[in-house]
Amino acid sequence: MQVNDPMIKENQERMAKTEDALRRELGKIRAGRANASLLNQVMVNYYGAPTPLNQMAQITVPEARVLLVNPYDKSSLKDVEHALLAANLGISPANDGDVIRLVIPQLTEERRKEIAKEVKAKAEEAKVAIRNIRRDIMDALKKSEKDGELTEDDLHDLEDVAQKVTDQSIKNIDAIRAEKEKEILEG
Incomplete structure (x- = not known):
């Protein structure tokens, strides 16, 4: 959506950053793959x-449930293995002296549902953040109108644009959530 108002554009960027943060957060969640x-x-x-x-x-x-870690400096293999253990990923690294293999365990149906709930909760947090950004936009627009920088008609037009930007961002978050839930439940 093309937005001309700098105030709404700035907040649209904040919403996009919230979406990116959700993607990164969900990327950390192990989905059995x-x-x-x-x-x-x-x-x-x-x-x-x-x-x-x-x-x-x-x-x-190399395979659907295997991560292969190949250090550029083979002398750092032990350090990499210690870091993987310290990261507490719930996966035991297998060091063969050349590379480290991480085999992702198959998730139980119950665990998949728990993770799906966690994904949903994180998506809800992101939606709350988006709504807070919308509130900031609306407050700033009303202040601009009160200060005489905007007419009442401009205010209503910009509020409509802000709502459309918000709706699009919420839709994007729902799509991100649905994609991750599908990945988790299909395993």
């Missing part, structure tokens, strides 16, 4: 400096 983003938060103590795992190793998905 191998996903390299599961390791995005893993930090390895590499020569005394905390280094993101994805910057010091190639992470591939």
